[in-house]
Amino acid sequence: MPPEPNTASLRQRVSRELLPYVRQPAQYIGREWNQLVRNGDWHRARTHVAVAFPDAYTVGMSHLGCQIIYSICNELPGVCAERVYCPMPDAEHIMRRKGIELFTWDTRQPVRQADILAVSLQHELTCTNLLTMLDLAGIPFHRDRRGDQDPLVLAGGPMADNPEPLADFLDLLIVGDAEPSLPPFLEAFGHLQDQGLPRRRVIIELAKRFEWVYAPALYDVTYSRSGTVQSVRPNTPDLHAVVKRCCTPDLDAAAFPRHPLVPHTQVVHDRISIEIMRGCPHRCRFCHAGYTKRPVTTRSIPRIVELAEQAWRATGQDEIGLLSLSTGDYPDLPNLLERLNERFAERHVSVSVPSLRVDKILRDLPELVRAVRKPSLTFAPEAATDRLRRAIGKSITNEALFDGLRAAYQAGWRSAKLYFLCGLPGETQSDIEQIWHLAVRAALLRREVCGSPAAVNVTVSWLVPKPHTPLQWAPQPRPAYFAWVRRILKQQARRGRAPVRLKFHHLERSILEAVLARGDRRLGSVIELAWRLGARFDAWDECFSFQAWEQAFTQAGVDPNFYAHRPRPYDEVLPWAHLQAGLPADQLRRHASAFGCESAP
Secondary structure, X not given: OOOOOOHHHHHHHHHHHHHHHOOOHHHHOOOOEOOOOOOOHHHHOOEEEEEEEOOOHHHHOOOHHHHHHHHHHHXXXXXXXXXXXXXXXXXXXXXXXXXXXXXXXXXXXXXXXOOEEEEEOOOHHHHXXXXXXXXXXXXXXXXXHOOOOOOEEEEEOHHHHOOHHHHHHOOEEEOEOHHHHHHHHHHHHHHHHHOOOOHHHHHHHHHHHOOOEEOHHHEXXXXXXXXXXXXXXXXXOOOOOOEEOEOOOOHHHOOOOOOOOEOOOOOOOOOEEEXXXXXXXXXXXXXXXXXXXXXXXXXXXXHHHHHHHHHHHHHOOOEEEEEOOOHHHOOOHHHHHHHHHHHHHHHOOEEEOOOOOHHHHHHHHHHHXXXXXXXXXXXXXXXXXXXXXHHHOOOOOHHHHHHHHHHHHHOOOOEEEEEEEEOOOOOOHHHHHHHHHHHHHHHHHHHHHHOOOOEEEEEEEEOOOOOOOHHHHOOOOOHHHHHHHHHHHHHHHHHOOOOEEEEEOOHHHHHHHHHHHOOOHHHHHHHHHHHHOOOOOOOOOOOOOHHHHHHHHXXXXXXXXXXXXXOOOOOOEOOOOOEEOOOOHHHHHHHHHHHOOOOOO
């Protein structure tokens, strides 16, 4: 156990020198309703875990996964876990100026004195925030510069499926689900703690013991003359040559927070969140989660109702969100909604049902009406033509979409959101133009049944090919192509007067995401340089600086086009080839060949 620090002083400094001077100080207060840790718990524990979310409190408190990890850790004997989020730039500035180190939200412990810093890496654009947190905590960026007194930096989440760009900064990763992996991992870590082993020995023992634990330092990467990865091999005897994803066999039996934390301030999703199904029975060829979260497993209706009841009694929140990659594919969704409506309608608690497939809405809508809020329906057709949709594995048709919208308008909905993805292999100008025509048709359908058109909001995203999907070999189209797509759609919008609004994702951010998603270890120097040049909160419009990243690529001598826009032959060794997070490579190749993933639009 580390020596007990003078945490009273840190608590006072946060209260007196930080909170009065930041925007939205409620983000940093801690002590939320249902907080699991009390004063003294940290110092009585054998293993201290700082559960880190490298984004703002308002985002991290909405993330169900972090609440699950927090709950799992604090229910294990001898373990105390406290939370830490990334301070916003104004708070970071004050902390640096006044010398306030990064602290945990629960009882203001110095993060550097944790045994494990457990980081949830949800997407590529949190890389620089991770460095901010390490730096504010006083933890060396590079794993080979850390000593036995420093925490083990453990990461998990979707980015663990290809963590190579962050390999220099991470000691260990858990590839896969936290519920079945964290308890045995922390138990093993505690036994190694008791033996007083040095950190390198602890890392080796954990990587050998669990086939889903990855230690980047224990694998050597070589590169070919062309710059591609030549090999990734263990440099330690008896280590797994391939790290295999840890999966949850039974979602009903999986750990779940019985007393969810209630935030002090407005957050992105201020509601009770319950995951009703993990994985998706459909494999859309661009979808990383659909290919990696296998096999599909569901929670039973009695268990979902039980969790909803417990969470409502613990929080009093007035909305229950049923979460999954494709909620409409839950085996008995109408019965589930009926049961929840019977239990919660008189308490004025609504149920939100995202991710509904068009064909399921059409069949189930009469049963859903009473239980679902009706401000706006969300559909993700991804493509506007049946041909392209079939190619990407999205098995819905325009006819089903329009039938579903018509039924929704008859049931009382007044608006709809449509999400499209541009840059797919095989995409044509006609596919692009049909996006506008489909949106206009969706808006005017409501006039046929209600006398006035619907308000339709269209969001167009740019393709980011992801690891462990058939598109992992495909190039991201170059910026000129996306500029052409945007120009076509804006021209159509200017010619029409339908109540349709167009919104486009940030192009430079999508390019950066594509670089980091399929990058290798050579990007570590770029990430560090970008951070030193001021890159922070890259997923936030008001903070993102593509200029900082461009300068970092130039200074590091790294060409981002090599990672984002280059087609990869099927026999190339990919940076994540030693991480088995989904289908075997030969099966992915068959899916990719049928789609033509080596050609750009």
